[in-house]
Amino acid sequence: MSVDLSQFHQVFFEESNEGLDIMEAALLELDPDNLDSERIDEIFRAAHSIKGGSGTFGFQQIADFTHVVETLLDLIRSDQFKILAEHVDLFLRSVDCLRTMVTQSEQGEECETELSNSLKSEFEDILNGRESGASAETQNGGEVDANDGQSDGARGWQIFFRPSTDILRTGNESVRMFRELAELGDLEVDVDASDVPQLDDIEADACYLAWNISLFGEATKEQVDEVFEWVVDDSELTIEAIDIGGVGLAEASSSNTSEDATSSAKPAPVVAEFAPSQVVAEKPQTTAAKAEPKAKREAKAESASIRVGTDKVDSLINMVGELVITQSMLGELGRNFTVDKLPRLMEGLEQLNNHTRELQESVMRIRMLPISFAFSRFPRLVHDTSKQLGKHVELELMGEQTELDKTVMERIGDPLVHLVRNSLDHGIESPEARVAAGKDEMGKITLNAFHQGGNIMIQIIDDGAGLNRDRILEKAIDNGLVKASDNLSDEQIYDLIFKPGFSTAAEITDISGRGVGMDVVRRNIQELNGSVEVESQSGKGSTFTIRLPLTLAILDGQLIRVGSDVFIFPLVSIVESIQSYDQMIHRVSSGCEVLRLRDEYVPIVRLWDIFSIKPDSEKLEDGLLVVVEGDNMKIAVLVDDLLAQQQVVIKSLQENYRSVDGISGATILGDGTVSLILDIGGLIKLSGVSRAEYKKHVNEDDSAAA
Amino acid sequence: MATILAVDDSASMRQMVTFTLKGAGFDVIEAGDGQEALEKAKGANIDLVLSDVNMPVMDGIELVKNLRTLPDYKFTPILMLTTESAGDKKSEGKEAGATGWLVKPFNPDQLLATIKKVMG
Structure with a gap:
């Protein structure tokens, strides 16, 4: 019987990653001077499982590497080896290396071996330094085999x-x-x-x-x-x-020689002759063998799976059961319906409504995972980075059980890392500076997650020096983001750090200056229909607050109407909606119109023009202007009317039709009609009011006015 | 048909073992640690136990010791799934009353061959 082992790979990868997380967390809590045997057991067991699984499922490089890790762990576990801080560090680096190897295997790539080999030899050096008798043992084994x-x-x-x-x-x-x-x-x-x-x-x-x-x-x-x-x-x-006598023996020995001719009996020169041709013959074989499983793995790599608690599945099945009962009841009613059964029909429909909503909630819950999945990497990150920076920082995690959509979780990871690095690098001061400022030498970063309304809030709080208002302003003026004459509130100044082309670090450091600015952080969060803000108090610290929708499948939308068509703006992207007056509209040289909104100029985009539909009126003053923000710029969109705000379930256009510029998806409204969800970034591109162009016009306009 | 109790804390290993055994026509009961296995064993009529050694809550060695105290499991074959590095575990397992072992990593064919050895 042949079993296709690749069907178990996905589970193995997930399990390995979980095991690595456990190893990492336990290693970080490990105190070499005061060893907790349960921790060591936990680490050992995780390594042991990864080794067993990788060997079984054919990931030999992972198995080989885990073997040395496990061997040392086993010695530590049985008190035969004293673990030092440097060994903890080596184990941590091994966890990183294994994580890379697992990811590479998952993506069907060859495992990178340079790092693992160098780590492996570090382990081997430690192991060899301990027991020099090992080589004698293997030799012994060889002899036995020969016999x-x-x-x-x-x-x-x-x-x-x-x-x-x-x-x-x-x-x-x-x-x-x-x-x-x-x-x-x-x-x-x-x-x-x-x-x-x-x-x-x-x-x-x-x-x-x-x-x-x-x-x-x-x-x-x-x-x-x-x-x-x-x-x-x-x-x-x-x-x-x-x-059994001479004949038998002679026979035995002759058959022996003919079988093993090449390996044992022949004199040395013949072997030498043989060797090259053997090598040549074998080489293509090995490469072919390697290429095959790789191709196989590639095909399987995409299908990600999700681990769901059985309680969630049970409640789902329960809900479906209820729905089936309601459905059969309604069916029964419908077959011989008379008017006197109307109350029962109403009751049935009410039930259907409830069950459908509960079912929807249960299904949503399946995709929800506790945010601890995203938080789990930070103890390590803070540990490593603070060491690198020579700072003392403790990390506090709060609200780890707060649940979040899996997709959102995957995509919020990088922005979170960036923000935490930023707090470590620019927020928390050096121990000396902290002492001088009368603070505890140990800085503190808090990651906090909680639900608020239909959103999840994630805060990164540091008790560092706070944002430097004057330096930010100075820098922003230098970069031409604002003018010296602008009268900005503190909040507005702090918000400047999220603008493209802004970076206060005088020199790019290894920690936060990875060529990515805060503008990218904000853009990534906005792509998730979320927002990020910062509050700061000089000398006391800063708080970054990320607001995210619980799921990407449902969106808080603002319904708007143009002619007979209803569109939806994501509520988070709307800045404000205004009735326009003639004096607020400026026509700049290229014929493009801008709305003067307090101190800003916002280009006006006519939705009917972009989508070639017929509006109630083409005149600006008859409609409403909805000021929306996307891709780090604002536009004012002309619509005929604002309708209700409601939660809408997002249906992918790409899957059901094809992708359309300016539209991020569609939904079905209560009356059964399809409504399109507008994509602000796409609208900006479609309308041709790219930022540079618009800035130029505004500047020209400004200088003309002056 | 014979029933096998497969005990391993690693879900992927358990799935592989179960899939292989079911494919060969065995009934399989799964458990994620020794404690769970012991409880499941008590209520069931099991012909063979396959158990990992290193597990949380209750490890494989403890499981064997506990099983051997139950009248129903006095002579039931119990195979330990062990790794070559855990050499001392083999004798520890034997002392506890395990029938034999299968060295990890193993492939489905090796698994079935070993089972054939005890089940005939």
């Missing part, structure tokens, strides 16, 4: 077997072994019952017998050994080759 090989040519085996009296109590049975031996050749078994005691002394489950066994045939010593593998240690067992 076995020599006796392989025998024509049979004479075996004496006296098992321990306990053999039956371990579930072993001699009869079973004889049956197995019988498969190897002709078998003769003589029982030796001389040790059977008096009837009164016999224990029912003890074995008092011994056997003399003759096995005839071509069976090798290994095959015979294997039969007794499980009992050899506590049995009396001798296995000797049967000598």
Whole structure:
């Protein structure tokens, strides 16, 4: 029977990643001076499982690497090796390396071996330094093998077997072994019952017998050994080759030579001749063998799975059951409906409504995972980064059980890392500076998650120096983001750090200056229909607050109307909606119109023009202007009317139709009509009011006015 | 048909073992640790136990010791799924009353061959 092992790969990858998370968390909590044996066990078990799984499922490089990790862990576990802080660090680096290897395997790539090999030799150095007797042991093993090989040519085996009296109590049975031996050749078994005691002394489950066994045939010593593998240690067992005269021996030795001609008997020069051609012949074989499983893995790599608690599945099944009952009740009603049954119909519909809503909630819950999945990497990150920066920082995690959509979780990871790095690098001061400011030497970063309304809020709070208002302003003026004459509130100034092309760090550091600015953080969060804000108090610290929708499947929308069509704006992207007056509209040189909104100029986009539909009125003053923000710029969209705000379920256009510029998806409204959800970034592109162009016009306009 | 109790804390290993055994026509009961296995074993009629050694809550060695105290499991074959590095675990398992072992990593064919050895 052949089993396709690749079907278990996905589970193995998930399990390995979980195991690595456990290892990492336990390692970070490990105190080398005061070893907690449960922690070590936990780490060992995780490594052990990864090794077992990777070996079984054919990820040999992972298995080989985990083997050395596990070996050292085993020594630590059994108190044969004293773990030091530097070893904890080595283990942590190994966890990183394994994580990379697992990811590479998951994506069907070859495992990177440079790092793992160098780590492996670090482990081997430690292990070798400890036990120098290891090499002698392996040599011994080699000798034994050679002996076995020599006796392989025998024509049979004479075996004496006296098992321990306990053999039956371990579930072993001699009869079973004889049956197995019988498969190897002709078998003769003589029982030796001389040790059977008096009837009164016999224990029912003890074995008092011994056997003399003759096995005839071509069976090798290994095959015979294997039969007794499980009992050899506590049995009396001798296995000797049967000598059945000269003819047999001669035959045996001749067959031996012909089989093993290349490997043993030939003199050295012949071997040398053989060697190159063998190598050449083997090489293409190995590459072919490698390429095949790789291609196989690639095909399987995409299908991600999700782990769901059984309670969630149970509640879902329960809900479906309810729905089926309601459905059959309504069906029954419908078959012979009379007006007097109207109350029951209403009741049934009410139930249907409730069950559908509950079902929807249950289904949503399936995709929800506790945010601890996203938080779990931070203890390590803070540990490593603060060490690198020479700062003392403790991390506090709050609200780890707050649940969040899996997709949102996956995509919020990077922005969170960036913000935490930023707080470590720019927020928390050096220990000296903290002491000088009268603060505790130990800085603190808090990650907090909680639900608020239909949103999840994630806060990154540091008790560092706070944002430097004056430096931000100065920098923003230098970069032309604002003018010196602008009268900005503190909040507006702090918000400038999220603008493209802004970075206060005088020099790019290794920690937060990875070529990504806060503008990217904000853009990534906005792509998730979320927002990010910062509050700061000089000397006391800063708080970054991320607001995210609970799920990407449902959106808070503002319905708007143009002519007979209803569109939806994501509520988070709307800045404000205003009735326009003529004096607020400026026409700049290229014929493009801008709305003067307090101190800003916002280009006006006519939705009817972009989508070529017929509006109620083409005039600006007849409609409403909805100011929306996307891609770091604002536009004012002309619509005929604002309708209700409601939650809408997002349907993918790409899957159901094809992707359309300016539209991010569609939904079905209560009356059954399809409504399109507008994509602000797409609208900006479609309308051709790219930022640079619009800025130029505004500047020209400004200078013309001046 | 014979029933096998498969015990491993690793879900992927458990799935692989179960899939292989079911494919060969066995009934399989799964457990994620020794404690769970012991409880499941008490209520069921099991012909063979396959157990990992390293597990949380109750490890494989403890499981064997506990099973052997139950009258129904006095002679039931119990195979430990162990790794070559855990050499001492083999004797520990034997002392506890395990029938034999299968060395990890193993493939489905090796698994079935070993089971054939004890089930005949």
